[in-house]
Amino acid sequence: MTGHEPFVDIHCHLLPGLDDGASSLDDALAMAAMAVADGVGTIIATPHQLGKNAGNSGQSIRAAAERLQRELDRRRLPLKVLPGADVRIEPDLPGKICRGEVVTLADRRRHVLLELPHDVYLPLDRLLADLSSGGVVGILSHPERNVGILNQPKVLPPLIERGCLLQITAGSLTGVFGARIQRFAESLVADGLVHFVASDAHSVGNRSPILSAAFRRVAGLAGDEAARELCCRNPAHVAAGRPVPSGRRSAGQPRRLGGFRRVFALEASKVGTI
Ligand SMILES: [Fe+2]
Secondary structure, X not given: OOOOOOEXXXXXXXXXXXXXXXXXXXXHHHHHHHHHHHOEEEEEEOOEEEOOEXXXXXXXXXXXXXXXXXXXXXXXXXXXXXXXXXXXXXXXXXXXXXXXXXXXXXXXXXXXXXXXXXXXXXXXXXXXHHHHHOOOEEEEEOHHHOHHHHXXXXXXXXXXHOOOEEEEEHHHHOOOOOHHHHHHHHHHHHOOOOOEEEOOEOOOOOOOOOOHHHHHXXXXXXXXXXXXXXXXXXXXXXXXXXXXXXXXXXXXXXXOOOHHHHHHHHXXXXXXXX
């Protein structure tokens, strides 16, 4: 693996005191330092919004991101923090985005990070169409950890055909959430169905802001170019408000063919291929 651009993390619970992520400024600074040491240059801070976190207003998130950026600058920690949200799907989401109540990624009204309930899959066709008519693209966060999708993975390709983008969690690829989720995440990457890898970090502990291990895993599964695309380039497009190539990525060049591919085929058959 040769060098790569800085990582850009589009899903990270970095802002202190807004949700179940960083609970204090010190926590947030420790997470930021860990991310910088791992090669992360930009984090889109995504506290939960709507659902149980209805108290997180757009205004409070934007202000918290600015406050944290000032603290990072004061300490000369070279990290850019942009506002965003991990948004629970609710009625009138497009209206809430339009009115600025829900924060899109990097606050650019181009991409919104969508969070499904953990246990079920809800059809997203109507929501994606409504968002699209307002010029907003939905990014579905960690589909590999949704029980409904794990049991019915064939729902994903039609979503991608409709322009939905998929973000998987870095820890899923390194086994943090167990073997079944790891195998599913690997199969999605190998099949070209993933557009982003993000940390979904909540602390410096088990769910930390480390992306390098997942980057290496993607390179092993789909090639170095795919790793750069999922961990650096596509997320950088989001941070800049630029469009991200949608649809299925054509097969990359995995670094380890043969043995791994055979294992993958066996494992994929256990979780159900898509
Ligand atoms: Fe999250």
